[in-house]
Amino acid sequence: MQIISEIVNIPNNGNPTTEYVLSELKKMGITPLRWAIVKITNETYTVNCAYDKG
Numbered sequence: 001m002q003i004i005s006e007i008v009n010i011p012n013n014g015n016p017t018t019e020y021v022l023s024e025l026k027k028m029g030i031t032p033l034r035w036a037i038v039k040i041t042n043e044t045y046t047v048n049c050a051y052d053k054g
Helices: 018-027
Strands: 003-011 032-040 044-052
Touching (some): 003 018
Antiparallel strands (some): 032 044
């Protein structure tokens, strides 16, 4: 088990729900142990997430 902490950008859809963020992370192949939106711009949400890179 190797836990990776990474910052990724996902498109800003104007409605940052848990379901939306998790679905975008899943598209990137990430199943997060934890995540948090750390920055919001008009174009993107910057998300810090930790996940098992196993």
